[in-house]
Amino acid sequence: MRFSIYRYNPEQDSAPxxxxxxxxxxxxxxxxxxxxxxxxxxxxxxxxxxxxxEGVCGSDAMSINGRNGLACITRISDLKxxxxxxxxxxxxxxxxxxxxxxxxxxxxxxxxxxxxxxEPAPEKEHLQSPEDRDKLDGLYECILCACCTxxxxxxxxxxxxxxxxAGLLQAYxxxxxxxxxxxxxxLDDLNDPYRLFRCRSIMNCTEVCPRGxxxxxxxxxxxxxxxxxxx
Amino acid sequence: MRxxxxxxxxxxxxxxxxxxxxxxxxxxxxxxATDPPVSFExxxxxxxxxxxxxxTFVFFTALLLHAWVGIRDVVLDYLHPxxxxxxxxxxxxxxxxxxxxWTARILLIS
Numbered sequence: 001m002r003f004s005i006y007r008y009n010p011e012q013d014s015a016p017x018x019x020x021x022x023x024x025x026x027x028x029x030x031x032x033x034x035x036x037x038x039x040x041x042x043x044x045x046x047x048x049x050x051x052x053x054e055g056v057c058g059s060d061a062m063s064i065n066g067r068n069g070l071a072c073i074t075r076i077s078d079l080k081x082x083x084x085x086x087x088x089x090x091x092x093x094x095x096x097x098x099x100x101x102x103x104x105x106x107x108x109x110x111x112x113x114x115x116x117x118x119e120p121a122p123e124k125e126h127l128q129s130p131e132d133r134d135k136l137d138g139l140y141e142c143i144l145c146a147c148c149t150x151x152x153x154x155x156x157x158x159x160x161x162x163x164x165x166a167g168l169l170q171a172y173x174x175x176x177x178x179x180x181x182x183x184x185x186x187l188d189d190l191n192d193p194y195r196l197f198r199c200r201s202i203m204n205c206t207e208v209c210p211r212g213x214x215x216x217x218x219x220x221x222x223x224x225x226x227x228x229x230x231x
Numbered sequence: 232m233r234x235x236x237x238x239x240x241x242x243x244x245x246x247x248x249x250x251x252x253x254x255x256x257x258x259x260x261x262x263x264a265t266d267p268p269v270s271f272e273x274x275x276x277x278x279x280x281x282x283x284x285x286x287t288f289v290f291f292t293a294l295l296l297h298a299w300v301g302i303r304d305v306v307l308d309y310l311h312p313x314x315x316x317x318x319x320x321x322x323x324x325x326x327x328x329x330x331x332x333w334t335a336r337i338l339l340i341s
Contacts, residue, residue: 157308191238193307200304226239 001025001035002082005046008093016093018084025076032079033060033072047096055210058145061088062097068147068208088150090159104146107163111171111189116182132178139173139218141211142166148205148215154198161194165205165215168196172218175225187226196222245300248293255290284338291334295327 001023008016021039029035033053040046048071049059055073063086064074071085091099117126149155149164163171168190175186190196196219205215268274277283302323310316 154308193238193241197238197242198308223239223242227243230239230243 001076003035003039004082004084005039005097006086006093007046007096009045009095010093020082030076031072032064032074032076032083035076035083036060036071036085047098049098056143058143061145061147061150061210062086063089063150068151070145070147070210073210088146090156091146091150099150101146103159104149104164104166105144107149107159107167108144108170110195111163111167111174111186112182113170113174115174115177115180116185117179118181126179128178135176135178136173138213139169139176142169142173142213143211145210147208147210151204151208153202153204154200158194158198162198163190163195165199165219168199168222169213169215169218171196172222175222184229187222187229190222191226241300241303245297248297248300251293252290252297255286255293258286278338288334288338291338292331295331295334299324299327 003021003023004018005021006016007013007019021043023035023038023042025035025038029038031053033050036046036048036050040048048062050072051057051059053060053072055070058070060071061068062071063084064071065080065084068088085097087093087097087099091101091104094100115126144166146166148169149166152165154162155164171186171190174180175183180186199216199219201216201220203216206213206217209215268277278287303320306316306319306323310319
């Protein structure tokens with residue numbers, strides 16, 4: 001199977017370049033990550049992140065034939081040759097397919113992704129009705145792989161000011177949590193021209209999310225909560 | 232930039248003006264489909280009826296406000312240096328205000 005893979009080692013290369021590989025795959029090689037591991041066995045200079053190999057850790061997010069996805073859950077049989085692999089678009093490249101996610105996590109932390117509740121702690125736990133718990137479905141499953149944020153043009157234009165789809169999905173996950181007490185504070189924090197309202201509903205985020213989540217729907221719900229709050 | 236035209240307010244303004252423009256466009260289409268003007272004079276007389284000229288003026292006001300939010304969005308996305316952004320926004324704002332004044336002169340004052 002033929003691959004064309006982005007290569008860049010800032011210590012050696014003056015500019016990025018694409019390297020071609022022609023690899024004989026074995027019957028047990030079913031996912032793209034299997035192929036990448038096969039390639040690395042032949043060329044150990046190729047650098048990429050991977051860990052759980054089952055779509056849970058989000059380490060091996062990359063651009064696969066122009067579309068962001070996780071190598072470990074992308075079937076080889078679905079890919080058109082030569083398979084073009086690049087690092088996540090717009091993120092600074094550390095080496096080959098490994099990108100610097102510092103800004104991504106800075107935006108994620110800026111939404112305070114944890115419960116804020118200053119009330120006296122209950123004796124055992126904060127109880128939640130099944131209906132309130134259901135509201136978290138489609139939100140808590142995010143693995144922070146950055147496929148969505150890296151494919152979002154609004155994030156390309158203002159990565160330092162726009163929170164991005166992954167961060168906003170997590171913002172809504174805590175805004176809608178019945179145990180959280182900082183709902184209005186969280187909404188006020190997002191109500192400026194950049195943090196949420198750079199979103200133009202392009203919906204690339206929803207299109208590429210490997211977990212099937214919809215950050216654009218979460219963003220829409222935050223906007224509606226802001227509208228209701230302003231009436 | 233948490234002023235009157237930032238964040239939620241700008242977003243809401245863009246949508247509300249879009250709704251008005253869509254409704255007014257549908258009204259115009261239905262009117263001209265069912266009662267087309269027979270001459271320029273009859274068309275002008277219809278436009279100059281107070282309820283029509285005011286509704287038309289509101290339409291153009293909505294259009295200019297809608298354009299302001301849209302152009303401002305493009306500027307915020309693409310023009311990052313303040314030395315460029317501020318003159319561009321000022322020029323656009325001045326142009327849109329001039330267009331509004333011209334619209335008022337045609338529809339309300341003449």
